[in-house]
Amino acid sequence: MPGVMAALREWQHDEAPMQLHSGDIGWNYRFGTAATAEVTRAWSRDGRIVAVGMLDSPTLVRLAAAPDVSRDADLARRLVEDLSRPERGVLPEGAVSVEAPQGLLLHDLLTEEGWDVDEPWTPLFRDLTDPVEDAGVRIREMGLEQAQDFADVLRSAFNSTRPTAAYLHELSAGPFSADARCLGVCDEQGACVAVVTVWSAGPGRPGLVEPMGVHADHRGRGYGRAITLAGAAALREMGSSSVRVCTPSANVGGVATYKAAGFVAQPEVADRIRKV
Structure with missing residues (x-):
């Protein structure tokens, strides 16, 4: 968890799109350390965390990614696979949702896979x-x-x-x-x-x-x-x-x-x- 939090802090900057924030995971600590770790997912490459997800509910995962991999095709394909296959341990079968920062290649691939768009949210700054x-x-x-x-x-x-x-x-x-x-x-x-x-x-x-x-x-x-x-x-x-x-x-x-x-x-x- 310290590595996850450090990555999320590093990825926050004023020009970045709205995405999972270290405070989102910090707020989840109201349920305790074990419960927070249980709903957190991290994707790594060569020992470096490049994406983080938090299950806000059993059927909704909120994501963030390192700025330099936002259009990385290999990461986007891996995320789609992990989000689409219940055996990967991210989302279950049936109706599910993904919150991901705008600009990720992931959005393009989800569209190709037939994922729809939900109700709008308003980011404020x-x-x-x-x-x-x-x-x-x-x-x-x-x-x-x-x-x-x-x-x-x-x-x-x-x-x-x-x-x-x-x-x-x-x-x-x-x-x-x-x-x-x-x-x-x-x-x-x-x-x-x-x-x-x-x-x-x-x-x-x-x-x-x-x-x-x-x-x-x-x-x-x-x-x-x-x-x-x-x-x-x-x-x-x-x-x-x-x-x-x-x-x-x-x-x-x-x-x-x-x-x-x-x-x-x-x-x-x-x-x-x-x-x-």
């Missing part, structure tokens, strides 16, 4: 050269004593029962916790109403928002913009050159929130899907 404007609200770092507050906001924001207080405990105990900042917005009564986790890929490289959420009872009050600004400011302090995020284009409110926080929408992207 904010340059961090200049200081980030003040969020205008009370921001606090979410430590272990705020683990339940952190989970409660995420449960409400994403209408999910999955987030638990163990998330922050596992993240803080993980080997890459120093890459992350978990922040919260408090209302006038001191209640946590919005949270964000941001991930650094190292100085001079783009950071990632993963995840950001506002409690359902407190939407429409600017807390999403505020917590996003706070996350961007934290990444700038950590040396990040920019910050990026990707959200479904159908999530109109989410796209608007990021734009309000100074993010610029990039051309839409889409997963590749193999239907039954």
Whole structure:
């Protein structure tokens, strides 16, 4: 895993397309080291990692590749074989999806193999050269004593029962916790109403928002913009050159929130899907 994370950090740069980020794997550490290793795949050539995948679900793999092999025919063919054959241990039979950065030769070969295009997503980007404007609200770092507050906001924001207080405990105990900042917005009564986790890929490289959420009872009050600004400011302090995020284009409110926080929408992207 240290080698995988080092490769993913190295491949992040401001001109690169949206792709699997070291923070995506860092966020997966909320399920523990063994679970994260189990869903991670790496392709190597001559001892060097050239592509990395993470199973976001049993039927969806998210990919990244070294910039110098984006049009490498041998790697593209190998990826197609491994993604298409269940016995290779990447994706099962039936309907599956692949998220891969734009520009990979892999996309051309998947099209030839009959893979379709799924619903569009919107990547968003904010340059961090200049200081980030003040969020205008009370921001606090979410430590272990705020683990339940952190989970409660995420449960409400994403209408999910999955987030638990163990998330922050596992993240803080993980080997890459120093890459992350978990922040919260408090209302006038001191209640946590919005949270964000941001991930650094190292100085001079783009950071990632993963995840950001506002409690359902407190939407429409600017807390999403505020917590996003706070996350961007934290990444700038950590040396990040920019910050990026990707959200479904159908999530109109989410796209608007990021734009309000100074993010610029990039051309839409889409997963590749193999239907039954």
